[in-house]
Structure formats: C-alpha cells, structure tokens
Amino acid sequence: MLNIKNIHTSINETKILNGLSLEISPGEVHAIMGPNGSGKSTLAKVLAGQDDCEVTEGEIQYKGENLLDLSIEERSREGIFVGFQYPVEIPGLNNSQFLRASINAKRKHKEEEEMSAVDFLKLARETIEKLEIPQTFLNRGVNEGFSGGEKKRNEIFQMTMLNPEIAILDETDSGLDIDALKIVAKGVNEFKSESKAIILITHYQRLLDYIEPDYVHVLSNGKIIESGDKSLAQRLEQTGYKDDGE
Amino acid sequence: MANESINKLIGDRYKYGFTTDVESESFPPGLNEDVITALSKKKKEPEFMLEWRLKAYKHWLTLEEPDWAHIGYPKIDYQDISYYSAPKSNEDKPQSLDEVDPKLLETYDKLGIPLHERARLAGVAVDAVFDSVSVATTFKKKLSEAGVIFCPFSEAVHKYPELIKKYLGTVVPQRDNFFTALNSAVFSDGSFVYIPKGVRCPMELSTYFRINAENTGQFERTLIIADEDSYVSYLEGCTAPMRDENQLHAAVVELVALKNAEIKYSTVQNWYPGDENGRGGIYNFVTKRGDCRGSNSKISWTQVETGSAITWKYPSCILRGDHSIGEFYSVAVTNNKQQADTGTKMIHIGKNTKSTIVSKGISAGAAQNAYRGLVRIMPQAKNSRNHTQCDSLLIGKDCGAHTFPYIEGKNSSSIIEHEATTSKISEDQLFYCKQRGIGEEDAVNMIVNGFCKEVFKKLPMEFAVEAEALLNVSLEGAVG
Ligand SMILES: Nc1ncnc2c1ncn2[C@@H]1O[C@H](COP(=O)(O)OP(=O)(O)OP(=O)(O)O)[C@@H](O)[C@H]1O
Ligand SMILES: [Mg+2]
Numbered sequence: 250m251l252n253i254k255n256i257h258t259s260i261n262e263t264k265i266l267n268g269l270s271l272e273i274s275p276g277e278v279h280a281i282m283g284p285n286g287s288g289k290s291t292l293a294k295v296l297a298g299q300d301d302c303e304v305t306e307g308e309i310q311y312k313g314e315n316l317l318d319l320s321i322e323e324r325s326r327e328g329i330f331v332g333f334q335y336p337v338e339i340p341g342l343n344n345s346q347f348l349r350a351s352i353n354a355k356r357k358h359k360e361e362e363e364m365s366a367v368d369f370l371k372l373a374r375e376t377i378e379k380l381e382i383p384q385t386f387l388n389r390g391v392n393e394g395f396s397g398g399e400k401k402r403n404e405i406f407q408m409t410m411l412n413p414e415i416a417i418l419d420e421t422d423s424g425l426d427i428d429a430l431k432i433v434a435k436g437v438n439e440f441k442s443e444s445k446a447i448i449l450i451t452h453y454q455r456l457l458d459y460i461e462p463d464y465v466h467v468l469s470n471g472k473i474i475e476s477g478d479k480s481l482a483q484r485l486e487q488t489g490y491k492d493d494g495e
Numbered sequence: 496m497a498n499e500s501i502n503k504l505i506g507d508r509y510k511y512g513f514t515t516d517v518e519s520e521s522f523p524p525g526l527n528e529d530v531i532t533a534l535s536k537k538k539k540e541p542e543f544m545l546e547w548r549l550k551a552y553k554h555w556l557t558l559e560e561p562d563w564a565h566i567g568y569p570k571i572d573y574q575d576i577s578y579y580s581a582p583k584s585n586e587d588k589p590q591s592l593d594e595v596d597p598k599l600l601e602t603y604d605k606l607g608i609p610l611h612e613r614a615r616l617a618g619v620a621v622d623a624v625f626d627s628v629s630v631a632t633t634f635k636k637k638l639s640e641a642g643v644i645f646c647p648f649s650e651a652v653h654k655y656p657e658l659i660k661k662y663l664g665t666v667v668p669q670r671d672n673f674f675t676a677l678n679s680a681v682f683s684d685g686s687f688v689y690i691p692k693g694v695r696c697p698m699e700l701s702t703y704f705r706i707n708a709e710n711t712g713q714f715e716r717t718l719i720i721a722d723e724d725s726y727v728s729y730l731e732g733c734t735a736p737m738r739d740e741n742q743l744h745a746a747v748v749e750l751v752a753l754k755n756a757e758i759k760y761s762t763v764q765n766w767y768p769g770d771e772n773g774r775g776g777i778y779n780f781v782t783k784r785g786d787c788r789g790s791n792s793k794i795s796w797t798q799v800e801t802g803s804a805i806t807w808k809y810p811s812c813i814l815r816g817d818h819s820i821g822e823f824y825s826v827a828v829t830n831n832k833q834q835a836d837t838g839t840k841m842i843h844i845g846k847n848t849k850s851t852i853v854s855k856g857i858s859a860g861a862a863q864n865a866y867r868g869l870v871r872i873m874p875q876a877k878n879s880r881n882h883t884q885c886d887s888l889l890i891g892k893d894c895g896a897h898t899f900p901y902i903e904g905k906n907s908s909s910i911i912e913h914e915a916t917t918s919k920i921s922e923d924q925l926f927y928c929k930q931r932g933i934g935e936e937d938a939v940n941m942i943v944n945g946f947c948k949e950v951f952k953k954l955p956m957e958f959a960v961e962a963e964a965l966l967n968v969s970l971e972g973a974v975g
Binding site for chain 2: 297322326330333341354355390391
C-alpha cells in the first residue's frame with residue numbers, strides 16, 4: 250500500500266533523510282524508533298507533503314500511485330492521516346466545525362454526499378465518549394488551550410472520525426498519563442483492521458505493550474539501520490541506541 | 496500558491512465591478528459657489544438649503560485636509576472632481592417603479608438588490624441611490640401606513656423642511672472636519688428616516704449606494720431620527736465599478752435617538768478596493784455619528800468594511816441621555832494595498848451611560864489596518880462604563896495592524912476596560928488544516944469567520960450570510 254524507496258530529503262538545504270526505504274502493506278503495524286533528531290517527524294511530514302521538506306531523490310508509491318504528485322489535501326482525502334507530535338492550536342476555529350469540514354472535504358473528494366450536521370454530531374458524541382474525552386471539547390477552538398495530553402487524545406479522536414487508510418502517529422504516546430495511554434491504545438486497536446496500516450513513531454516500548462507491532466525499525470541519521478520484530482524494541486529498551494546497529 | 500492563481504482569484508474577486516451604460520448628466524469638474532448654486536437649483540431646493548450649503552463651502556475654503564490618520568495617498572485635486580452626476584432617465588422623477596429606467600433596475604438586480612415587487616428582499620425596504628440621486632424606494636406604502644418616513648434626502652428637503660431644519664447638522668456640525676464641511680456644501684442625495692413616537696419600524700430599512708459615473712465624487716447625506724420610544728434597524732450597502740482612477744466618497748451620517756429610542760445601524764461596505772497593485776479604488780472618507788439625545792436611548796453601529804482603497808471612518812456615539820447605550824461592532828478587512836484607519840468615539844456625558852466596542856481588524860497582503868478609538872467619560876457622567884475589545888488578525892508577513900486607543904476617564908465612579916490581541920494565521924495552522932483535507936482558502940475562511948463571529952451575530956439576519964460570503968471573497972488569494 251505504501252512503498253518508500255530510497256528517499257532523500259532536505260529542509261532548508263540541510264539533508265535530513267538519507268536513503269530511507271520502507272514498505273508497508275494493509276493490516277500491518279510498523280513501529281519506528283530512533284534517537285532525537287534522527288528524522289522520524291520529518292518522515293511523517295514528508296508523507297503528509299509539507300512544503301518545507303523537499304524530496305531530492307527517491308520515490309514514494311501509495312496505492313499504486315506516485316504520492317509525491319499529490320497535494321497535501323489530496324493525500325489526506327486519499328486516506329493518509331498524520332497524528333502530529335506537536336498539534337498546532339487554531340484559536341477561534343471551532344473543533345467540531347473544523348472536523349466536519351474535514352470529513353466533508355473527504356466525502357466530496359470521493360463524490361459522496363456530505364455528512365449532515367445532525368449525523369456528524371451524533372457520530373462525534375459517540376466517538377468522543379468512547380475516548381473518554383469531555384463533550385465540551387467539541388465546542389472549543391481546535392486544540393485551543395488543550396493540555397499536551399489532551400492534544401494527543403484529540404488527534405486520536407480526529408483519526409477515528411476521519412477513518413483513514415493509513416495512520417502515522419508521531420509520538421502520540423508522549424505526554425499521556427497511564428490511563429490516557431490505555432484509552433489511546435484502545436482507540437488505535439479498534440481502528441486496526443485487515444485493510445488499514447499504522448505507523449507508530451515512539452520512544453517507548455510501553456506503547457508497544459498495548460499496540461503490538463508487526464515490525465520495529467530503528468531510524469538513525471535519516472535512514473533505517475535495523476529492522477526486526479517486537480523483540481527489537483525490547484532489546485533497545487535495555488541497551489539504548491548507542492550500542493546498537495553499529 | 497502560484498502567482499498566476501493568486502492573480503486569477505483577485506481578478507475574479509470583485510464581482511460588482513461592472514459599469515452601467517446609461518446616459519447621464521454630469522457637471523463638469525470643478526467647485527465654486529456657482530457650482531453649488533447650480534446643484535441646489537438642479538435639485539429645486541428651498542432657499543434655506545442653498546444658504547446652508549454656501550455657508551459650509553465658505554468654511555471649507557479655510558480648512559486643510561487632515562493628515563493625522565495612518566494612511567497615505569496622493570493629494571486630491573478637488574477641482575478635478577465632478578460634483579453632480581445623474582442618469583438622464585431619472586430627470587422627470589419617476590413616480591413608480593414602472594417608470595424607472597429598466598437599465599437601472601437591471602443594475603440593482605445584478606448587485607443582488609432586486610427592486611421590483613416580485614423579487615424584493617422580504618422584510619427589507621430599499622432606497623437605491625445611483626451616483627448623485629435616489630432612483631427608487633421600495634415598500635413606501637407599507638411604511639407610510641406605520642407613519643414611518645423613509646425617502647430620498649432630496650425629497651425630504653421639500654416635504655419635511657421643518658424636520659430637516661430642526662435636525663440637519665445638529666449631530667455632525669458643518670465645521671466638524673474638512674470632509675463634513677465639503678459634504679455639507681455639495682452633498683447630493685442619501686436617505687432620510689423619521690420614526691414617530693412609539694413606533695417600531697415594521698421592516699428593515701436599507702439604502703444601497705452605487706457609484707457608476709467616472710470622475711465623480713459621491714457625497715451622500717443620511718439623517719435618521721428615532722422619536723421617543725421608537726425602534727429602527729437600518730442597513731447600508733455600497734459598491735462601485737472597477738476603474739483605474741481613485742474616486743472620492745465623502746458621506747455624512749447623522750443619527751438622533753430621543754428618549755427610550757433605539758437605532759441599529761449596519762453597514763456592509765464593499766466599494767471597489769483597487770487592484771492588487773493598489774491602482775484605483777474608492778477613497779472612503781466618512782463621518783458617522785449618533786446622538787443618544789434622550790435618556791435610555793440606544794445607538795448601535797455594526798460595520799463590515801471589506802472594500803475601498805482607503806477607509807477613514809469612525810462611527811461614534813454621543814451618550815448625552817442618562818442611561819443611554821452606545822455600541823460599535825466592527826470587522827474591517829484589508830487585502831493587497833488597501834488601507835483602513837477606522838474605529839469609533841464614545842463620548843459619555845449622561846449618568847450611567849454604557850458603551851461597548853468590539854473591533855476585529857484583518858490584514859492580508861501588503862495592507863495596513865489601524866484601529867483608532869476614543870473613549871471619553873466626562874466628569875458629570877457618573878457610574879459610566881466602557882468595555883473595549885480590539886483584536887487583530889494578520890494573514891501573511893507583509894501586512895500590518897496598529898491600535899491607537901485614546902482613553903479619557905474624568906470621574907472616579909466610572910470603569911473603562913480595554914483588551915487587545917493580535918494573532919496570525921501561521922503556515923503551521925494551514926498545514927494542519929490541509930493535512931485534514933481542508934483546502935487553504937477554506938481554512939482561511941473558517942479561521943477568519945470564527946474570528947469575526949461576534950460581530951456577524953449583530954448584523955440583521957438577512958445580511959449576516961452575505962457579509963460572511965463577502966469576507967471570503969475579499970480574502971481570496973490572501974495567502975501566497
Ligand atoms: N525547519 C528546519 N530547519 C532546519 N532543520 C530542521 C528543520 N526541521 C527539522 N530539522 C532538523 O531535522 C532533524 C530531524 O528532525 P525530526 O523532527 O525529524 O527528528 P525526530 O526524529 O522526530 O526527533 P524527536 O525524537 O526529537 O522528535 C533535526 O536535526 C532537526 O533539527
Ligand atoms: Mg519527532
């Protein structure tokens with residue numbers, strides 16, 4: 250479904266990703282770990298299509314098409330969702346208005362009928378309840394004044410509502426208390442299916458106890474230096490990145 | 496966004512830029528006593544009106560154009576402007592809509608203000624002013640049954656000279672400033688409204704101003720009087736063709752609210768703003784003031800200003816009556832090279848008077864947007880209150896927002912509160928929206944509309960939707 254072949258990217262002419270390759274099929278969960286600054290968030294941004302990240306070499310195939318030809322919006326509407334490490338605040342823009350616009354942009358793209366305000370509200374209320382987020386969040390500004398953990402939960406809320414095909418979750422577990430972590434993991438596990446793929450970017454083995462990955466990759470200096478199954482994560486937890494892969 | 500598509504959007508954005516091809520009679524450019532006399536004669540005005548005009552003109556000659564506002568423009572040559580232009584077909588004063596030149600009716604149709612009986616906006620009476628004259632007023636009968644007077648100013652001068660003499664120039668004196676003196680000398684037409692004692696005006700009143708002719712200035716004059724215990728909601732709309740030359744619009748609006756009366760005055764100003772290089776557009780230099788003359792009276796200004804190359808206006812309230820209330824809700828949008836210096840003045844004179852100011856300024860492109868507001872609480876205005884909320888939103892990095900609050904509290908029992916914020920639509924916010932499938936234009940519109948919600952809520956329902964749409968159009972291509 251997603252095939253990243255030897256990509257090189259730079260931001261403001263600094264090279265960040267250096268020949269990264271990764272292939273992901275439907276139904277799979279891939280965990281990406283790696284030291285600070287190794288390029289994990291950059292990978293998420295490249296997949297989302299952020300303008301700053303220039304892909305200088307390599308290619309990315311998504312559902313058989315050249316992903317790099319698609320605009321940011323098109324990628325989203327085609328099923329790519331990025332849960333951000335630092336979700337931005339948009340004061341004054343109502344959370345539910347935002348989310349409904351988002352859902353309808355996708356529906357329009359798929360030539361489906363728009364979701365009515367009533368249906369939307371029903372779905373939003375049910376979903377938000379499952380994620381144990383207060384209903385009042387719906388009427389607040391997008392991430393406005395949310396705590397770090399609340400922002401992460403809001404990302405999972407949006408993911409659930411949008412029901413993408415591939416979810417790239419960038420450190421969604423950081424900043425969550427233990428209960429919130431369980432709720433988020435439950436949300437992700439419910440999302441998981443035969444037809445969906447998940448990329449989990451994380452620093453902690455802890456998350457992988459709740460969401461079991463099929464593959465674990467170590468990203469260092471802009472490329473994947475080691476891949477394995479979940480036991481790799483356990484090993485890293487003990488040894489750290491320093492002695493690894495060299 | 497590619498330059499090309501921005502240009503395309505801007506080219507598309509002003510859909511009111513067409514010209515109506517009517518034969519009109521215009522005075523040659525130039526201003527002197529003869530021109531004013533000819534103008535007054537053209538309008539068959541009573542003697543007192545001509546005297547009033549000439550007095551203003553003599554005073555105007557002694558004045559200098561103000562230069563304190565945060566705006567810049569080349570000097571205006573007042574001898575280069577024509578002070579009267581009217582469609583010829585309007586000459587013998589059509590008595591009913593059937594007699595109005597179809598071309599004029601068509602113009603208003605195109606502007607979305609149908610005047611004929613079938614298609615009229617339900618619940619809104621319209622006075623349509625085309626260049627220097629009023630061409631039609633709808634729902635006259637229904638209004639007169641309620642005792643409400645709503646007619647072109649030039650008609651009121653003939654029919655209700657006593658009311659005109661009693662109120663004209665009592666809120667905005669001729670000598671108030673350079674532009675009011677000029678307007679008093681050469682004003683052409685506008686609307687006159689009188690709501691009798693105890694009457695709640697049965698419908699929204701609205702005047703639609705259209706500049707069509709070239710090289711003419713528009714100097715309209717509006718006077719609204721709400722007698723004791725009455726209520727009226729009034730709305731004005733404005734558009735003009737796209738031209739390379741700048742055109743001057745210097746209006747005066749006077750509101751008088753007597754005891755327990757309420758006037759709600761809304762403006763959707765969409766004069767041609769000029770092109771993306773700042774060529775052409777209207778200079779909108781306007782003086783608007785309301786006098787809460789009676790106790791418990793209330794005047795509320797709501798404005799959505801999206802057009803004009805330069806806007807210079809401060810709709811104000813004089814809170815003379817005890818317990819009177821003044822409100823100012825404003826959204827001012829500037830894009831490309833537009834400049835706006837706008838705000839309000841709240842002058843508290845009566846006891847227990849209250850004023851609220853909510854100003855939302857939005858700048859995009861290379862535009863400059865300034866809020867200038869005066870709150871003055873006089874010594875005798877005991878227990879008065881003001882609350883000011885002044886928010887600016889910047890889109891892009893080449894625009895500017897400025898706030899100039901002037902606060903004068905002259906007694907200790909009163910409270911003045913001022914809050915101000917500046918925010919910016921950042922690349923990160925737009926990226927976030929786009930990652931959620933929302934296109935850039937839609938994202939900007941949603942953020943901007945959220946920002947303005949508080950003001951839009953104050954507009955009459957019929958126009959709130961229009962205002963929102965207008966704002967979206969004004970900001971198209973704002974993010975480069
Ligand atoms: N706009 C930018 N300009 C210059 N350098 C940048 C920019 N954005 C990211 N970088 C650099 O790219 C490198 C990779 O950053 P990235 O955010 O992808 O790391 P990460 O693996 O997600 O780290 P962390 O674990 O701390 O989240 C870092 O060295 C960072 O400083
Ligand atoms: Mg990161």
